[in-house]
Amino acid sequence: MTYSAKTTFFFLTVMLLSKMAAGQMLEDSWVAQMTGIYDHDKWRGYDSAYVRDYSHLWTVRLISTYKNNQFRIINVDKDGNLHRLKYSPVAPWSVGVGMNHNWLGVNASLTLPSGQDGLKDTGSQIDIIGRFYGRKIGGELRFQYFNGHYAEIRPVNPSGLGSVIPLEDSPKLNSLIISGNAMYVFNQKTYSYMGAITQTQWQRQSAGSWMVGGLLNYHSLWAHKDNSAMEKEELNLDNSQYVTLGGTAGGGYTFVFDKHYYIGGTFMAGIGANYIFLNTYSDLQDNQNFFRPSLVSVARIGIGYNSNHFFAGIQGILEGNYILMEGYDPTYIQGYLRLAVGTRLNWSSKSKVLHEMGLD
Numbered sequence: 214m215t216y217s218a219k220t221t222f223f224f225l226t227v228m229l230l231s232k233m234a235a236g237q238m239l240e241d242s243w244v245a246q247m248t249g250i251y252d253h254d255k256w257r258g259y260d261s262a263y264v265r266d267y268s269h270l271w272t273v274r275l276i277s278t279y280k281n282n283q284f285r286i287i288n289v290d291k292d293g294n295l296h297r298l299k300y301s302p303v304a305p306w307s308v309g310v311g312m313n314h315n316w317l318g319v320n321a322s323l324t325l326p327s328g329q330d331g332l333k334d335t336g337s338q339i340d341i342i343g344r345f346y347g348r349k350i351g352g353e354l355r356f357q358y359f360n361g362h363y364a365e366i367r368p369v370n371p372s373g374l375g376s377v378i379p380l381e382d383s384p385k386l387n388s389l390i391i392s393g394n395a396m397y398v399f400n401q402k403t404y405s406y407m408g409a410i411t412q413t414q415w416q417r418q419s420a421g422s423w424m425v426g427g428l429l430n431y432h433s434l435w436a437h438k439d440n441s442a443m444e445k446e447e448l449n450l451d452n453s454q455y456v457t458l459g460g461t462a463g464g465g466y467t468f469v470f471d472k473h474y475y476i477g478g479t480f481m482a483g484i485g486a487n488y489i490f491l492n493t494y495s496d497l498q499d500n501q502n503f504f505r506p507s508l509v510s511v512a513r514i515g516i517g518y519n520s521n522h523f524f525a526g527i528q529g530i531l532e533g534n535y536i537l538m539e540g541y542d543p544t545y546i547q548g549y550l551r552l553a554v555g556t557r558l559n560w561s562s563k564s565k566v567l568h569e570m571g572l573d
Contacts, residue, residue, distance in 0.1 A: 259348070263403040265415040267521075267557050272313040272413060274524075274555025278322060279305050280340070281531070281548050282357065282390075284432065287369060287541040288450055296378075297542075298450075300364035300386065311553070313413050318344065338362075342549070346407050352395035352426070353530065355547065359388045361437050385437035386450075392547065394511050394532060396426035396481060398465070406465050409477030409515030412524045412553070416475060421466030426481055428509055430457040430534060432545060451492040455543065457534050459485030459509035467515075478514035485509040487536050489543075507536040517553075525554045 259266065281301070288298040309322025343354040364386055366378040398406065400422030408416030435452035460483045467477030485507040492501075510533045517526020531548035 259401070259405070260403050263416065263418045263420055264405045264408065265417060265521075266413075267415065268313065268315055268413045270314070270557040271560050272555055272557050274311045274553045275309075276311050276320060276322065277306070277308045277552045279550045280307070281305070281546065281550075283544070283546045284388075284434070285542060285544045286453070288366070295369040296366050297369050298364050298366050300362060300388075311555075313411065318346075318411070318413075344411075346411055346413075348398070348401055348405075350395060350397055351406065352393065354393045355390070357388065357390040359386075361385045361387065361439070385439060387435050387437055389433040390431070390547075392428070392430040392432075392532065394426060394428035394461075396424045396461075396479070396511075399423045404465070404467070406467075406477070406479055406513070408519065409467050409475055409517075409526075410479075410513055410528050410530075412515075412517065412519055412526055412528075412555070415519045415521075416467045416469055416477065417472050419467060419469045421464060423464045424462070424479060424481055426461045426511070427483075428457070428459050428461065428485070428511060428532065428534075430455070430545065432457075452490075453492065454490040455536070455545070456488040457485045457507060457509070457536075457545075459483055459507070459534070461509060461511060465513075473518055473520055475519065476516050478512065480510070480512045482508070482510040485534060487534075489536070489538070505536050505538045507534050509534050521557070523556050527552055 283299065283301045285297060285299045288296050306325040307322040308325065309320060311320035312318070337358070337360045339356065339358045341356045345352055345354070362385065363383045366383055368377065398404070400420065403418070404420040404422040405414045405416055406422075408414045432455045433452065434450070434454075436450055461481035462483055463479065463481035465477070465479030467475050469475045487505045487507050488502070489505060490502050511530070512532075513528075513530045515526055515528045517528075518524060519526070527550065529548065529550040531546065534545040536543040536545075
C-alpha cells in the first residue's frame with residue numbers, strides 16, 4: 214500500500230468512524246427515549262409537579278393475575294346446522310412476583326390448578342406477554358400456543374334445536390395467537406399512563422392526553438390430529454386463519470385524589486381490516502378467502518395507591534376485535550386483570566456488566 218493510499222485509507226476510516234459515532238449517538242438518544250436506559254433523556258420534559266419518575270429504583274411486587282382469552286365464531290356442522298363455537302383456553306388465575314428497574318421489567322407467576330376449563334389434557338401451552346412502555350410510545354405483545362384444548366359448541370337456534378356438545382366431549386383444537394398493539398401519547402409534559410398502569414411513576418395531579426395507535430393480530434385455529442374421524446366430521450372444521458390490521462385513536466386520563474389515590478386508564482378504538490381463510494373438513498377443496506372490516510378497541514385501567522416507597526393497585530387491559538361478517542360473528546377478546554402490591558428499593562450496583570446494560 215502506497216503512502217497516498219494509506220493516507221486515503223486513514224481519512225476514510227476516520228470519516229466512517231465519525232459517521233458510526235454520530236449514528237450511535239442518534240441511536241442512543243432514540244433508545245434512551247424508548248427504553249429508559251438513560252433516565253435523564255427519557256424523562257426530560259416531564260413537569261415534576263405532575264409526574265415523579267421511579268424507574269431508576271428497583272421495584273419489587275407481589276402479583277395475582279387473571280387472564281382472559283376468548284374466541285367466538287359461527288361454525289357449520291356436517292348437517293348444515295349452525296353452531297356457535299366458543300373457547301377460552303387460558304387458565305385464568307396465577308400468582309407470582311415481579312420487578313422493574315430502568316428499562317427492564319420481569320414477572321414470574323405460577324398458574325393455579327383451578328379454572329383449567331378448556332385446557333384439560335392439553336399437550337403443551339405457551340403464553341408470553343411482553344410490554345414496552347416509554348414516555349411517548351407504549352404497547353403490549355402477546356404470543357400464545359395451545360396444543361389440544363377443548364371448545365364449547367352450542368346450537369345457534371334460539372329454540373335449542375340441535376345437539377349441545379359439552380366441553381369435555383368436544384373435539385380437540387389447536388390455537389396459535391400472535392397479537393400486538395401500540396400507542397403514541399401527545400401530552401408528554403403532565404401526563405403519564407405508566408403511573409396508573411405500571412406504577413413505575415407517580416401521577417401526583419390529574420391529567421390526560423389524546424392518543425393514536427394501531428394493532429396487529431394473527432389467529433390460527435385448526436383441528437387436533439388425535440381427533441377421530443367422527444369428531445372431525447362433527448366439527449367440520451379443518452383450519453381457519455384470521456389476520457387483522459387496525460388503526461385506533463382515543464385518549465387517557467388519570468384522576469388523582471389527595472395526591473396518592475388514583476383512578477385512570479386509556480381507551481382507543483378504530484377500524485380494522487381482516488383477511489380470513491376458512492377450510493371445512495367436509496370439503497377440503499372449498500377454501501374460502503376474503504376480506505372483512507371490523508371494529509377494534511384497546512382499553513386499559515388502573516386503580517390504586519401510590520407514594521415514594523409503597524404502592525398497591527389493580528391494573529388491567531382488554532383488547533377486542535369484532536369482525537363484521539354476514540352469517541357469522543367472529544369475536545376475539547383477550548386481556549388480563551392484575552392485583553399488585555409492592556415497594557421500591559434504592560439499591561445500586563458497581564457491576565460493569567449491569568452498567569453497560571443500563572441496569573446499575
